[in-house]
Amino acid sequence: MSRAFKLLVGLGVMLALLFSVACAETTEMAPETAAEETEKEAMAEEMPEESMAMTSRLDTVLERGHVICASRNDVPGYGSVDEAGNNVGFDIDLCRALAAAVLGDPDAFEIRLITAAERGPTVQSGEVDMLVRTVTWTTSRDASWGNYAQTMFYDGQGFMVPSSLGVTSAFELGGAAVCVTSGTTTELNMADFFRQNNLEYNPKVYEDTDVVLEAYESGACEVFTNDRSQLAALRTALANPEDHVILPETISEEPLGPVVPHGDEQWFDIVKTVMGILIYAEAYGINSTNVDEVAVGDNVKAKRLLGTEGSFGQEELGLDQIVGQTVIKAVGNYGEIYARNLDNPDGVQLPREGSRNALWSNAPCTDCPKGGQIYSQPLR
Numbered sequence: 494m495s496r497a498f499k500l501l502v503g504l505g506v507m508l509a510l511l512f513s514v515a516c517a518e519t520t521e522m523a524p525e526t527a528a529e530e531t532e533k534e535a536m537a538e539e540m541p542e543e544s545m546a547m548t549s550r551l552d553t554v555l556e557r558g559h560v561i562c563a564s565r566n567d568v569p570g571y572g573s574v575d576e577a578g579n580n581v582g583f584d585i586d587l588c589r590a591l592a593a594a595v596l597g598d599p600d601a602f603e604i605r606l607i608t609a610a611e612r613g614p615t616v617q618s619g620e621v622d623m624l625v626r627t628v629t630w631t632t633s634r635d636a637s638w639g640n641y642a643q644t645m646f647y648d649g650q651g652f653m654v655p656s657s658l659g660v661t662s663a664f665e666l667g668g669a670a671v672c673v674t675s676g677t678t679t680e681l682n683m684a685d686f687f688r689q690n691n692l693e694y695n696p697k698v699y700e701d702t703d704v705v706l707e708a709y710e711s712g713a714c715e716v717f718t719n720d721r722s723q724l725a726a727l728r729t730a731l732a733n734p735e736d737h738v739i740l741p742e743t744i745s746e747e748p749l750g751p752v753v754p755h756g757d758e759q760w761f762d763i764v765k766t767v768m769g770i771l772i773y774a775e776a777y778g779i780n781s782t783n784v785d786e787v788a789v790g791d792n793v794k795a796k797r798l799l800g801t802e803g804s805f806g807q808e809e810l811g812l813d814q815i816v817g818q819t820v821i822k823a824v825g826n827y828g829e830i831y832a833r834n835l836d837n838p839d840g841v842q843l844p845r846e847g848s849r850n851a852l853w854s855n856a857p858c859t860d861c862p863k864g865g866q867i868y869s870q871p872l873r
Contacts, residue, residue: 550753550760551595551811554622559601562588563621566606567703570726570834570841571627580604583834584625587645587751587768590824591623594767594816599823608700610676613638616752623764624752627723629678639752640761643768645827646750646835647849647866649743650682651721653728656738658715663742667692670714672705674698682745683718706730720747726841763810769869770817773798774826776854781825784818798872805872817872827852827867 554560564584565572572582589599607615607626616624616639628634629648630641652671654660663686673680675698687694697714699705706727709717717724721743728734753764774780777795779787788799796802800815807814824830831850835843845851853868 550622550757551763554595558596559603560588560592560595560623561603561605561621562591563605563607563612563615563624564588564626565702566604567701568627568723568726569729570837570843571723572604581834583646583830584627586824586830586834587625587771588623590771590820590830591764591767593820593823594770594812595763597813597819608676609674609702610700612676616754619754619756622753622760625750627720627749628752630748630750631678634752639754642751642753642761642764643869644748644750645768645867646722646748648720648722648747648749650679650718650745650747651724651743652740653709653717653719653724653737654715654740656736660740663740663744664690664692666694666716668694669716670695670697671716671718672697672699672709672714673718674702674705675700678745678747679719686744702727720749722835722841722843725843726835729841759810762806763812765870766806766810766812766872767820769872770798770820771824771827771830772852772867772869773872774817774821775828776852779817779821779826780829781822784822788818794872803873 562585564580564582566574566580568582570582571584572580575581585604588602588604592602593599605615605621609626612624612626612628613634615621617637623642624639627648628641630644635641652663652666654666660666666687671683671694673683673696680696680698683694683696686692695714697708699708702719702723705717705719708714710731717727719727721739724739728737728739731737751764751768753761773794777787777792777798779795779798784799787795788801790796793802797805798817799821800807800813800817804814807816813819825833828845831845835841836845843850849866851865851867853865855865
């Protein structure tokens, strides 16, 4: 037998031994691997469906059957309780519009009552579908709280005092006790104003707006500071509204609008679109009483909004083709919502004409940008 042949035989024996060892190891490991696979399958069965695949908020709302909005019931015009025990107001109607758009029913909503200080944590947790509680849009809140959908009311902070004090300007408030709601931009703006103008003051901070109002009315403080529209609304709730005056100075910018939790772009787009429907419906002359007539008319833009011609992304958003009709029939256009809640002869009276809360299309350029800032992305 040649030496080369012997070497080949030896190599063959060694390969055979190695192969047998590998097979043995594979055979020994197989039961453990099988057990691991069984365990993984069991864990997968126990794992909630939401953890295995991200569920969209739209799907969650559709399955739940109602929209959850964080809001309030302590400020007339924005969110308060009517004689029938219903929570009504400008912010409440924005929630109703969203419910009508997504579920076809403006009453398919739940209001989660929260304090001002709870607004951030509530929307950050994702426990509500929309926060709509006179929430000012700021850069830090946009970054850490959630996505601001649309400015629906332009406001600014002011001061209210008893007329008996004889005060005519905010610059005369040095040394005064000032009532304010905690956890708000109002509290921060107040501090900035008095510091900037070298005025001493005594802050009286309360968690709830209704408690602030009670403290002011009882004389615990001489001054009540809040957004000017809220001061006007809350003034109507005082025993003698004519005994109180809102000072002329506006010390801040307060763009107010709905906020949605971070993380779901489709839901963010839906809320923005619903707000746009309200605004453009007024611009196109569509209201809660003439929807059917306009839907078959000759206004191309109006027909697109109402879903009878063209599209503005309804299918991609997961909304019905005629969602515009559903929303406007249910709650009216932006102007109707505003008039019902914020310019009502029997309640809060905040006229829009000449203000920032007029439509952009109603603002003469000579007045820009002093008025007519209610505007939205085009629906097309």
